[in-house]
Amino acid sequence: METVAASEEEAHEEHHDHGLSDVGYIKIALILGVLTAVEVATYFWDFGILEVPSLLILMVVKFQIVVSYFMHLKFDSKVFTYVFVTGLILACAVFAAMGTSMVFWQNPSGCDLSAFC
């Protein structure tokens, strides 16, 4: 029984090694807040041709930070990363399939989408 208790305690301590301290999480949240403020700034100031790329980059960075630190993917088993990334890749494939089928591959005799709208 002591063996079981000891291994559980070790597992518990190991779990605490994963992730950050509370202060670390607060710092991450502050970074996310600043990134959000920069995103919103693009609405009030003209960033020109950089607007869309900068918004996309900020979105990806925020996404990555939340997934890595708040969702612990950076510290957890790689199996979770594979499972989640598979879903993300499939979602991107759905977007690509819809885009190509409804926009790029229109019927030459007329707009396919116009039948619905």
Add this chain to the structure above:
Amino acid sequence: MTDVAESSTSELAYGRTEWDDYHHLPTNTGLTNEKITMWSFLGSDCLLFGSLISTYLLLRNRVGPATSGPTAADLFDIPFTSVSSFVLLMSSLTMVLAVTSIQRAEMERCKLWLLTTAALGAIFIAGQVYEFTSFYREGLGFTTNISSSAFYTLTGFHGVHVSLGIVMLVTMWALVSGGQLGPERAETIEIIGLYWHFVDIVWIVIFAVVYLIP
């Protein structure tokens, strides 16, 4: 072997029962089934939101010949939505603090962070209800045009996810308060947290792609 024999009794260490032990069987991967299930669900939910976001992007500027009215993009109140986004983002912080609290067996603090997270989620939902109401008053209903249908479907599905998350958080708070969920089951809170963070990252994408990118 002695440990295995002892663990087959009905009452195990730390007040655990055979039911608890059954649900925490060692797996081939060394990972719990519950956590793998949640990650699989989140992976599949990416597909749902991927298709909804794709649909909106394809239809965002299409009003159609038979319908009229404004598009959602014409009515966006970016400062208001920015505050809502910030509130949801901060709820991810309080959620992760709830997880670390229960891992350290700080139950009172865990309850506080769980309730705070639920409250921030409720504020976000209230903001969404306000936004939908104001859009409707401006003449943008669900069936006004194809663009509005795509917008309400996307943001509505996200709102339903947040609402379900609030229900789960309040349930967790009740279980922790009733002593039915202790530090030995911290992973349950962690799994609910994964769902909540997922709802947050979906909004990160929606906020940028739907609201901010012209």
